[in-house]
Amino acid sequence: MRFVDEFRDADKAHALAAKIAALCSPGREYKFMEVCGGHTHTIYKHGLEDYLPEAITLVHGPGCPVCVIPMGRIDDAMHLASRPDVIMTSFGDMMRVPGSNGSFFDAKAAGTDIRMVYSPLDSLKIARQNPDRHVVFMAIGFETTAPSTAMTMLRAHAEGLSNFSVFCNHVTIIPAIKAILDSPDLRLDGFIGPGHVSTVIGCRPYEFIARDYGKPVVVAGFEPLDILQSIYMLMLQLSQGRSEVENQYSRVVPWNGNLVALKAIAETMELRPYFEWRGLGFISHSALRVREKYAEMDAERLFSVPGVRVADPKACQCGEVLKGVLKPWECKVFGTACTPETPIGTCMVSPEGACAAYYNYGRMNRDRVPEAARAGRP
Amino acid sequence: MTADQVGHQADPGWIADALREHDHAQRPESPEGRTRLPVTDREQQVLDRIDRARRRRPRVREERVTMSHGAGGKATQTLIEAVFLETFRNPLLEPLEDAAELRILGGRLALTTDSYVVSPLFFPGGDIGDLAVNGTVNDLSVSGATPLYLTAGFILEEGFPVAQLTQVAESMRKAADAAGVCIVTGDTKVVQRGKADGCYINTAGVGVIARDVTVGVARAQPGDAIIVSGPIGDHGITIMLARGELDIEADVCSDTAPLNGLIAGLLGAVPGVRAMRDATRGGVATILNEIARAADVGVLVSEDDIPVRPEVRGACELLGIDPMYVACEGRIVAVVPGDSADAAVRALRDHPLGADAAVIGHVVADQPGIVRLRTAFGGTRIVDLLVGDPLPRIC
Numbered sequence: 197m198r199f200v201d202e203f204r205d206a207d208k209a210h211a212l213a214a215k216i217a218a219l220c221s222p223g224r225e226y227k228f229m230e231v232c233g234g235h236t237h238t239i240y241k242h243g244l245e246d247y248l249p250e251a252i253t254l255v256h257g258p259g260c261p262v263c264v265i266p267m268g269r270i271d272d273a274m275h276l277a278s279r280p281d282v283i284m285t286s287f288g289d290m291m292r293v294p295g296s297n298g299s300f301f302d303a304k305a306a307g308t309d310i311r312m313v314y315s316p317l318d319s320l321k322i323a324r325q326n327p328d329r330h331v332v333f334m335a336i337g338f339e340t341t342a343p344s345t346a347m348t349m350l351r352a353h354a355e356g357l358s359n360f361s362v363f364c365n366h367v368t369i370i371p372a373i374k375a376i377l378d379s380p381d382l383r384l385d386g387f388i389g390p391g392h393v394s395t396v397i398g399c400r401p402y403e404f405i406a407r408d409y410g411k412p413v414v415v416a417g418f419e420p421l422d423i424l425q426s427i428y429m430l431m432l433q434l435s436q437g438r439s440e441v442e443n444q445y446s447r448v449v450p451w452n453g454n455l456v457a458l459k460a461i462a463e464t465m466e467l468r469p470y471f472e473w474r475g476l477g478f479i480s481h482s483a484l485r486v487r488e489k490y491a492e493m494d495a496e497r498l499f500s501v502p503g504v505r506v507a508d509p510k511a512c513q514c515g516e517v518l519k520g521v522l523k524p525w526e527c528k529v530f531g532t533a534c535t536p537e538t539p540i541g542t543c544m545v546s547p548e549g550a551c552a553a554y555y556n557y558g559r560m561n562r563d564r565v566p567e568a569a570r571a572g573r574p
Numbered sequence: 575m576t577a578d579q580v581g582h583q584a585d586p587g588w589i590a591d592a593l594r595e596h597d598h599a600q601r602p603e604s605p606e607g608r609t610r611l612p613v614t615d616r617e618q619q620v621l622d623r624i625d626r627a628r629r630r631r632p633r634v635r636e637e638r639v640t641m642s643h644g645a646g647g648k649a650t651q652t653l654i655e656a657v658f659l660e661t662f663r664n665p666l667l668e669p670l671e672d673a674a675e676l677r678i679l680g681g682r683l684a685l686t687t688d689s690y691v692v693s694p695l696f697f698p699g700g701d702i703g704d705l706a707v708n709g710t711v712n713d714l715s716v717s718g719a720t721p722l723y724l725t726a727g728f729i730l731e732e733g734f735p736v737a738q739l740t741q742v743a744e745s746m747r748k749a750a751d752a753a754g755v756c757i758v759t760g761d762t763k764v765v766q767r768g769k770a771d772g773c774y775i776n777t778a779g780v781g782v783i784a785r786d787v788t789v790g791v792a793r794a795q796p797g798d799a800i801i802v803s804g805p806i807g808d809h810g811i812t813i814m815l816a817r818g819e820l821d822i823e824a825d826v827c828s829d830t831a832p833l834n835g836l837i838a839g840l841l842g843a844v845p846g847v848r849a850m851r852d853a854t855r856g857g858v859a860t861i862l863n864e865i866a867r868a869a870d871v872g873v874l875v876s877e878d879d880i881p882v883r884p885e886v887r888g889a890c891e892l893l894g895i896d897p898m899y900v901a902c903e904g905r906i907v908a909v910v911p912g913d914s915a916d917a918a919v920r921a922l923r924d925h926p927l928g929a930d931a932a933v934i935g936h937v938v939a940d941q942p943g944i945v946r947l948r949t950a951f952g953g954t955r956i957v958d959l960l961v962g963d964p965l966p967r968i969c
Contacts, residue, residue, distance in 0.1 A: 197887055206952035243953020292962060305638040314820065420951045511589045525617055531624035533592035536961040537648050538635050540589070547894075557955040559621060560944055565952070 203419030204242065210567055212424045213247040217571035219431040224572075226252045227383065228430055229520055231373060232390035233260030233548025234418050240557035242420040246564055249571030252427065255382070255520035256550035258372045258476060259390050261337040262289050263518055263542040263549045266474045267508060269365055270295035272501040273334050276363060277308050279499065283326060284310045285319040286334040289546045294539055296506055316348040323352070323360040330359045332495045335366055339396040342366040342484060343457035346464040349486075349493050363495040364486050367471065369393050370401050371482035375473075377409050381521045386430040388423065389415035391445040396461075398453025399441050406439045417445040464490055472505065474542060475515025514541035517550055524554040531555060592627070625943065632656050646855030646901075647960030671790060672851065673717035675783065684719035686710060687778035693967045695738065695772055697816040699808075699827030702775055703745030705903060705969055708832050709854065710779040711753045715834040716850040716906055718789045718841065719781030721753060726760040727776040732767040742773060753832035755779070787841055791861075791909070793848040794869040796939040799915035801908045803836060803928040804829070805881040806858050807900035811889045813968055822892060824885040831904035836925040840908065843921030849909040852902070854969055858934075859898035859957045861907040862945045865937070873945040875935030875957070898947075899960045901968045909937065 220226070230236055236256045239245065245254065258264055274295050277284035284300075291300045291312060304310045313319055316333050323331040335345040345362060352360045369390060376382065389402055394415045402413045412433035416426035426444045433440060443449055464487055471483030486494035495501075508514065511529045516522040524530055524543065534540040536552055543549035547556075632652040642649035659667060666674045673686035690706045707724065714721040726746065730739065750757055757777075808829040815822055833852065841847055851861040858880070866873045882890075882897045890897045904927060910918045915933050922928030945957040 197884060197891070200891055201950075204949075204951045206950065209952050241955060242949045242951040243947075243955045244951070246953040301640050301642070302636065302638070305636070305640045420953070509589070511593060523617075525620040529589060529592050531620065532627040533589045535627075536958075537642075537652070555624075556958050556961075559624060560941055560946060560954070560956055561618075561621075562954055 200419070203417070203421045205421060208421055209247055209424055210565060212421070212428055213565055213567040216247075216252070216424070216428050216431055217249050217567050219428075219435045220249050220251050220571040221435075222572045224251060226385050226431070226434070227255055228252065228386050228388055228427060229255040229257045229376070229384050230388040230416075230423070231257035231259040231369065232388075232393065233263065233546065233550070234392060235388055235390070235416065235423055236260070236550050236553050237548050238418050238420055238423060240553040243557075243562070244420050244423060245558070246562055247424060247568055248427070248564070249568045250564070251572055255384065256517070256524075257520060258376065258473070258518045259338065259369060259393070260518075260543070260546050260548040260550070261341070261367070262293055262546035263514065264367060264372070264473045264476070265293070265336060265365055265542065266472045267295055267506040268472065268504055271297070271506055272503060273363055274300070274303060275501055276332050276495055276499055277303060277310050281330050282309070283322060283329050283331045284308070284334060285313045285322060285331060286310060287336065288312045289548075290334055290336060292539065293542055293545045316345050317351065320348060320352055320355070320357060320360060323357055327359060330361065333360070333362050335362045335364050338367055338369050338390070338393050339461070340392040342461050342465065343396060343454070346457075346460035349464045349490055350460060352493060353490065358492070361493045361495040361498055362486060364465065364484060366465065366484040367473070368467075368482055368484065369397075371479045372473065372476060373405065375476050375479050376519060377405065377411070379519060381519065384411060384520075385434060386412040386414070388426050388430070389413045389441070391415055391417050391422070391449060394443075394445065394449045394453070396454050396457045399443050399449065399451050400453075402441045406441050410439045412439045413441045415441070415443045415445050415449055417448065463487075474508065475518035509540050512541040514543045514551075517543050524551040527551065531559070628943070641966050642962050644966060645960060645962065646860055647962070649961070650856075651959065669790060669792070671717060672713040673719065673781075675717065682783035684714050684717040684781045684783055685778070686713040686717070687776065688713060689774065689776040690969060691771070691774050691967050692813065692969050693771060694813075694816055695742070697828055698812055700830040700903075701742060701745050702773060703742035704749035705830050706775040706777045707746050707749035707753065707755070707757075708830050708903060709969065710777040711755060711832045711834055712852040712904075712906075714779050714781035715832075715837045716789070716852050717781075717783070718785065718787040718850075719783045720838070721755045721779055721781040721834055723758045724750065724755050724777050724779045726757050728760070728762045729770055729774040729776075730762065730764045731770040731772050732764060734772050739773065742775075749832065753834055785841055787845065787847065789847060789849050790868070791849045791851065791865045792868040794865050794871055794909045794937045795848070795911075796871055796937050797912045798848060798909050798937040799912050799918070799933050800862070800865070800873065800875060800935045800937065801910065801915065801918055801922065801931060801933050802853070802858060802881065803833075803906045803908070803922050804904070804930045805883045805886065806853065806902050806905060807882060807886045807890065807897040809903040810857070810900035810965060810968055811886045814893070814965055815889065820893070822889055824889050826883065826885045826889070829902055829904035831927050833904060833906055833927065836922065836927045837906065839925050839928075840918060840921045844910050844914045844918045846911050846914055847908060847918070848911070851907050853905050853907050854901050854903060856960055857897070857899040857901055858907055859896070859945070860959060862957060863959045865909060866943050866945050869937070870942045872938040872941040872943075873935060874938050874948065875945070876948045877950045878948075879932055879934045881930050881932050898957055903969065912936065
């Protein structure tokens with residue numbers, strides 16, 4: 197298939213594996229964080245680690261929108277959904293996330309009107325078909341999905357639709373990366389930058405990572421060769437003593453981002469003073485809320501939500517996994533009490549979550565390709 | 575099913591059990607104190623612990639039935655084993671094969687039943703009628719039986735157009751004729767408007783196991799070859815696109831077909847066939863997991879060798895789903911001894927419904943219970959049972 201197969205070419209992967217292996221200094225360990233959950237998914241789905249030398253470890257980052265939503269916000273959403281006049285719409289990957297009293301799926305089975313949508317615009321269709329009820333869209337995601345929420349709000353505003361609102365949980369990636377860089381738990385050698393977020397925000401926002409923290413960043417695409425090439429580019433920077441922001445995903449990511457999308461976000465949303473992230477705690481200016489101008493489309497203003505902070509279950513170590521401090525299998529309940537069918541934490545729910553990716557795809561003994569196995573040997 | 579088995583998913587007792595097991599595994603072996611294990615050994619311990627957890631008796635943790643329970647994946651399996659197998663347990667039911675094998679008056683009969691709730695009722699390549707006949711014919715055929723007689727039960731919603739019902743019945747007749755079976759008894763119920771969605775059909779079927787064959791997924795052995803009879807995922811993608819919710823158009827149609835002729839050809843050419851399954855809900859991935867679990871063997875398949883039509887692959891890429899989990903209604907997965915693989919593929923290809931049959935992988939001894947896929951990219955990953963339901967009411 198065109199535009200897909202050329203980015204999954206095994207011959208090119210072997211060639212890259214040899215080049216990466218050749219850059220490994222004997223005795224040195226390398227830790228790279230792939231910030232985005234989409235990358236984590238690709239790495240496991242295609243078995244990419246088979247191509248990496250033992251000295252290179254990929255650390256899974258916080259860029260999984262479903263994973264970072266704290267339990268209190270799920271409970272708030274459930275509270276909104278349980279109102280008889282409300283139809284809640286949500287992306288599919290939110291449906292199985294456990295709140296204090298079960299997931300959206302459980303609530304749906306018990307009669308709550310929660311509907312899965314593929315695009316926020318589908319919510320408007322539902323709102324038009326149900327003029328006597330109020331449709332609340334559960335908006336989640338980084339800068340990747342915020343523009344589509346913004347465009348939906350602008351469309352609803354233009355149509356004068358009065359029975360649609362947004363429960364806004366959009367988060368921004370840069371403060372989370374900064375929190376990880378400032379955390380003493382983890383020593384990283386570089387970042388595989390989030391490709392889809394960067395289509396919106398561009399590459400400039402990462403410059404402080406290279407400049408102030410001295411860590412290379414390579415913004416990467418989502419096919420396995422994209423990621424392998426990005427690892428090669430990181431290794432090349434390290435071997436040459438450089439720390440720069442580079443764009444591997446230039447076929448999609450413009451250096452300055454997408455100004456139309458950024459404008460739509462700025463028109464409809466503003467930064468919250470602070471927002472709670474699962475595992476990372478409260479991070480200032482790290483999330484978006486609906487602007488005053490569009491208050492009639494802000495579910496938090498229209499309806500009261502409990503807004504209670506709910507602690508994660510005691511056994512859950514999603515926070516450590518999201519920060520990259522623990523590998524998924526190092527969590528105490530991984531694979532025994534917490535599985536994709538009975539998740540305790542969010543990282544086991546979303547296909548982009550590190551635990552789900554490792555459980556579904558990576559839970560086995562693997563063999564490295566010969567090129568990778570030879571790394572670091574004279 | 576007792577009340578304590580239907581615990582809430584955050585049941586503290588059960589989490590406490592897992593933590594206890596974790597601590598036990600972490601306990602140092604040497605009396606001098608804690609010796610840190612090498613990373614790979616620690617990961618292996620976790621893998622072993624997960625393996626034990628997966629082999630435990632399944633429990634339904636939900637308080638209500640969710641759509642996942644009908645998806646053919648892990649939740650369906652848990653519901654069947656924890657509720658139905660637990661309650662009805664008997665030696666004939668226990669193998670949980672597609673059809674039960676009965677010994678009556680010295681002969682062997684196969685008996686099966688299946689219900690159809692597909693939406694929409696009419697789709698490119700077929701409708702609920704031929705699906706209901708072919709599905710039951712295929713469940714009998716993969717059990718090694720020659721299908722003979724079918725029953726048909728209808729649950730109709732008040733207001734359902736008679737013209738559509740006639741059309742469905744006509745499709746059933748044609749499908750039965752094509753498969754050489756008779757629909758010999760039936761039942762009709764009507765429920766109030768809104769209490770059903772148009773038309774649901776149940777069919778049951780009996781067949782005779784005349785040949786000297788015994789098939790079952792538990793018979794798979796290391797060295798065996800795994801074969802699919804044609805491109806996978808056609809039915810599921812067709813239904814998904816026929817619903818018109820995705821604004822994707824592709825030239826695909828359902829593969830619904832009676833497979834008794836194809837299977838008779840295979841059994842004639844390769845008497846040693848170990849197992850056959852038709853890859854319906856849950857797709858080929860679910861069948862491979864059933865093989866790995868029932869026979870306690872490893873399964874290793876190669877993504878490059880799995881036939882998938884470009885249209886189906888394209889739709890799957892767009893939707894972010896894996897064709898391995900998408901339903902087929904006219905494809906079998908067969909396990910045959912390794913040295914019979916070529917003969918089996920030849921026999922399947924001799925039949926029009928098996929023209930694209932291919933060996934997709936092998937049964938292996940290592941990592942029992944786990945299905946591994948060699949990806950087209952050249953890496954390796956697990957193919958697990960499906961969790962959740964990407965597409966309800968596929969058949």
